[in-house]
Amino acid sequence: MALIRKSKQFKWNRKHLLGLRDLSTEEITYILDTAKGFEEISTRSVKKAPPLRGKVVVNLFFEDSTRTRNSFALAANRLSADIIEFTKKDSSVSKGETLLDTAKNLEAMGIDIVVIRHSAGGAPKFLSRNINASVVNAGDGFCEHPTQGLLDVYTIRKKKQTLEGLKIAIVGDVAHSRVARSDMWAMTKLGAEVIFVAPPTLIPSKVSQLPVKVSYSLDEVIEKVDVINMLRIQFERLGGNPFPSIREYSHYFGLTVERMKRAKKDILVMHPGPINRGLEIESEVADGNNSVILEQVTNGLAVRMAVLFLVNQASAQKAVKK
Amino acid sequence: MNSELLIKNGRVIDPANGVDKKCDVLVAQGKIEEVGKIEESAAESVKRVIDATGKLVVPGLIDIHVHFREPGDEEEETIASGSAAAVAAGYTSIVCMPNTNPVVENETDVEYIHRKARQARKTHVYTMGAITKGLAGVELAEMGFMAEAGAVGFTDDGNGVQDPAVMLRALKYAGMFDVVIAQHCQDDRIAGNGVMNSGYYSTILGLPGLDPLAEEAMLWRDIQLLKKIPSERIHYHLQHVSTAGSIELIRSAKKESLPITCEVTPHHLLFTEECCAEYDTNYKVNPPLREVKDIEALKQAIADGIVDALATDHAPHLKSEKELEFLTAPFGIASLECALSLYIKALIEPGILDWSGLIRLMTEKPAKIIGIDKGTLSKGKQADVTIINPDAEYKIDVNKFRSKSRNCPYNGWKVKGKVEKTIVGGEIRFEA
Numbered sequence: 001m002a003l004i005r006k007s008k009q010f011k012w013n014r015k016h017l018l019g020l021r022d023l024s025t026e027e028i029t030y031i032l033d034t035a036k037g038f039e040e041i042s043t044r045s046v047k048k049a050p051p052l053r054g055k056v057v058v059n060l061f062f063e064d065s066t067r068t069r070n071s072f073a074l075a076a077n078r079l080s081a082d083i084i085e086f087t088k089k090d091s092s093v094s095k096g097e098t099l100l101d102t103a104k105n106l107e108a109m110g111i112d113i114v115v116i117r118h119s120a121g122g123a124p125k126f127l128s129r130n131i132n133a134s135v136v137n138a139g140d141g142f143c144e145h146p147t148q149g150l151l152d153v154y155t156i157r158k159k160k161q162t163l164e165g166l167k168i169a170i171v172g173d174v175a176h177s178r179v180a181r182s183d184m185w186a187m188t189k190l191g192a193e194v195i196f197v198a199p200p201t202l203i204p205s206k207v208s209q210l211p212v213k214v215s216y217s218l219d220e221v222i223e224k225v226d227v228i229n230m231l232r233i234q235f236e237r238l239g240g241n242p243f244p245s246i247r248e249y250s251h252y253f254g255l256t257v258e259r260m261k262r263a264k265k266d267i268l269v270m271h272p273g274p275i276n277r278g279l280e281i282e283s284e285v286a287d288g289n290n291s292v293i294l295e296q297v298t299n300g301l302a303v304r305m306a307v308l309f310l311v312n313q314a315s316a317q318k319a320v321k322k
Numbered sequence: 323m324n325s326e327l328l329i330k331n332g333r334v335i336d337p338a339n340g341v342d343k344k345c346d347v348l349v350a351q352g353k354i355e356e357v358g359k360i361e362e363s364a365a366e367s368v369k370r371v372i373d374a375t376g377k378l379v380v381p382g383l384i385d386i387h388v389h390f391r392e393p394g395d396e397e398e399e400t401i402a403s404g405s406a407a408a409v410a411a412g413y414t415s416i417v418c419m420p421n422t423n424p425v426v427e428n429e430t431d432v433e434y435i436h437r438k439a440r441q442a443r444k445t446h447v448y449t450m451g452a453i454t455k456g457l458a459g460v461e462l463a464e465m466g467f468m469a470e471a472g473a474v475g476f477t478d479d480g481n482g483v484q485d486p487a488v489m490l491r492a493l494k495y496a497g498m499f500d501v502v503i504a505q506h507c508q509d510d511r512i513a514g515n516g517v518m519n520s521g522y523y524s525t526i527l528g529l530p531g532l533d534p535l536a537e538e539a540m541l542w543r544d545i546q547l548l549k550k551i552p553s554e555r556i557h558y559h560l561q562h563v564s565t566a567g568s569i570e571l572i573r574s575a576k577k578e579s580l581p582i583t584c585e586v587t588p589h590h591l592l593f594t595e596e597c598c599a600e601y602d603t604n605y606k607v608n609p610p611l612r613e614v615k616d617i618e619a620l621k622q623a624i625a626d627g628i629v630d631a632l633a634t635d636h637a638p639h640l641k642s643e644k645e646l647e648f649l650t651a652p653f654g655i656a657s658l659e660c661a662l663s664l665y666i667k668a669l670i671e672p673g674i675l676d677w678s679g680l681i682r683l684m685t686e687k688p689a690k691i692i693g694i695d696k697g698t699l700s701k702g703k704q705a706d707v708t709i710i711n712p713d714a715e716y717k718i719d720v721n722k723f724r725s726k727s728r729n730c731p732y733n734g735w736k737v738k739g740k741v742e743k744t745i746v747g748g749e750i751r752f753e754a
Contacts, residue, residue, distance in 0.1 A: 021526060100645055120649035121528030122601035130645075141649065143528025178528060205531050206522040240514075 149182025172231030332374030352748035382414025382706030394423025405444035566619035638727030
């Protein structure tokens with residue numbers, strides 16, 4: 001396909017996209033380059049291309065999602081695939097069927113790609129070992145959210161040309177954030193320096209063994225960074241009482257207009273959404289000139305098209321080899 | 323006198339009597355008649371002579387921590403299947419944990435297990451009873467009635483007793499019956515919903531961690547309780563110790579001569595948290611697999627004589643239960659059937675223990691913990707004897723297990739040490 005002219009000798013051969021930890025810099029770059037080619041489709045009057053025609057994609061979502069689920073559905077649509085929506089509420093999972101049985105039943109219907117979101121870290125990997133279809137991770141517990149990581153670095157690359165040498169702060173509940181983990185892997189592999197900013201109670205175990213720096217002070221970090229990614233406080237995942245109150249959390253870790261005054265003029269403000277206005281980010285900042293929050297959503301579509309396209313291609317090649 | 327068995331020319335290792343020499347063992351009327359040089363002619367009408375040349379002849383092995391799942395989960399294991407696995411692994415005595423369904427919490431429950439064991443007619447089966455009713459950690463279970471029915475100790479295994487006041491009461495009350503209180507140390511408030519060791523791997527795998535502190539904090543608390551109880555009949559046993567921090571606590575408690583013992587499992591000697599990296603649920607176990615430094619501390623403690631018993635925590639589960647997300651699959655490793663070979667690999671091969679040291683931790687010492695008159699080849703004792711070919715190599719194959727479950731991460735390992743014969747009460751109950 002002409003879309004991937006930058007490929008040179010590199011050959012994509014992953015049938016699944018489970019996480020960014022295992023991906024090489026070259027593989028990440030290749031997805032981003034492929035996404036660039038797909039961006040154009042969304043600007044056409046007929047927003048469709050044929051590469052997944054006749055293929056079936058299942059959106060297998062065991063956790064609530066609007067953005068990611070719709071983005072994957074739209075991405076699959078634009079590549080001409082058929083989509084099955086499967087959410088926990090209207091499935092037999094509530095009747096006690098295991099994940100494996102659910103997936104095997106779907107597979108028996110002849111699906112090609114499973115896009116899975118699940119509350120258990122490792123659920124996509126588990127699935128990939130047990131079914132023949134391609135598996136794309138749309139978020140597993142607090143392990144990874146690879147397409148979010150990819151669209152984040154895609155957005156940064158688009159705005160700043162490269163991630164090499166950039167300082168990036170990821171602020172908030174890092175301990176329970178799959179976005180923070182996927183961002184960390186993608187950003188550091190592309191040459192950026194990542195700083196986790198959070199209270200010690202929301203910093204994960206053995207963080208010293210990760211390729212990141214840690215700060216407990218947003219005030220110290222805000223002046224130094226080129227990009228700031230504000231994580232949503234995930235009330236559904238917080239165990240116990242990791243900070244005394246929302247008021248106190250916002251005071252120390254909220255991205256306010258006041259704090260923005262000390263930031264670099266061209267700082268990029270990011271957020272994976274949905275945002276809690278006035279909690280981790282003030283409305284004026286979320287909607288301000290430095291914010292790329294909505295561009296992230298737009299770019300997510302191109303990135304997900306690229307991912308679906310690539311895993312399908314690798315899957316087809318593997319089938320031929322067999 | 324009629325003699326049933328003469329085991330000739332083996333290397334007889336009987337640590338309790340300081341024996342480690344080439345000699346013979348004579349069994350009569352289900353008891354050890356003599357250990358030494360025995361002429362066949364001296365033994366009247368020996369029914370069977372076993373040539374044990376090149377083999378080890380040791381007291382029957384004892385595992386004080388297994389889950390045989392009966393009553394309640396007979397699809398995973400039964401007392402019959404577990405007992406068959408036990409004798410095939412050289413164990414002549416095992417101790418079932420009470421976290422069955424229903425929980426073992428009165429004398430009828432204890433008698434039920436004993437009856438099933440008699441029917442199985444393989445290994446001696448003992449059981450511990452619950453410390454608290456329903457393992458709920460609130461009210462004491464009927465320890466007295468259970469002890470009279472033959473329970474060899476009490477534990478809420480699977481749970482730690484969370485409330486310090488309840489634990490204090492349990493320790494004091496158990497003193498009346500001279501039985502061991504065994505603790506699964508885990509402070510649930512620290513443990514949270516953890517499913518693997520809290521550390522680098524839990525972070526990158528996105529799985530909730532079980533902090534070593536959950537074990538250590540409860541152990542520290544229990545040690546403080548032990549210091550306050552005046553009775554001399556208290557005996558506290560830490561089950562499946564897993565962290566370097568716990569070892570330090572036990573080391574200093576023993577220095578103070580507190581009545582504390584502990585056991586170590588094969589998996590905490592052979593695996594680290596890294597084994598969970600592929601989300602293989604066969605490595606999901608509680609306490610979780612820790613770090614290299616913890617393994618080193620456990621091995622050092624074994625070498626120093628700080629550890630009192632080797633126990634498997636054999637925890638069978640169905641394949642379908644383990645074929646779940648790592649987060650939701652149950653904890654547990656089934657290892658009873660290959661345990662001896664695992665200890666050889668973990669302790670004999672690296673030179674941490676010699677044979678006599680290993681056998682002591684699998685016979686004499688665990689027998690003392692649960693207060694049974696076993697674990698030696700002393701004259702007049704019930705003839706529980708295991709004959710081992712120490713050099714025989716084989717490949718662990720879960721499909722050949724007599725146990726009903728296959729959740730064994732050692733499948734396919736090449737190991738040494740085959741059990742040749744297991745003799746229970748003078749009767750050959752297993753022959754390879």
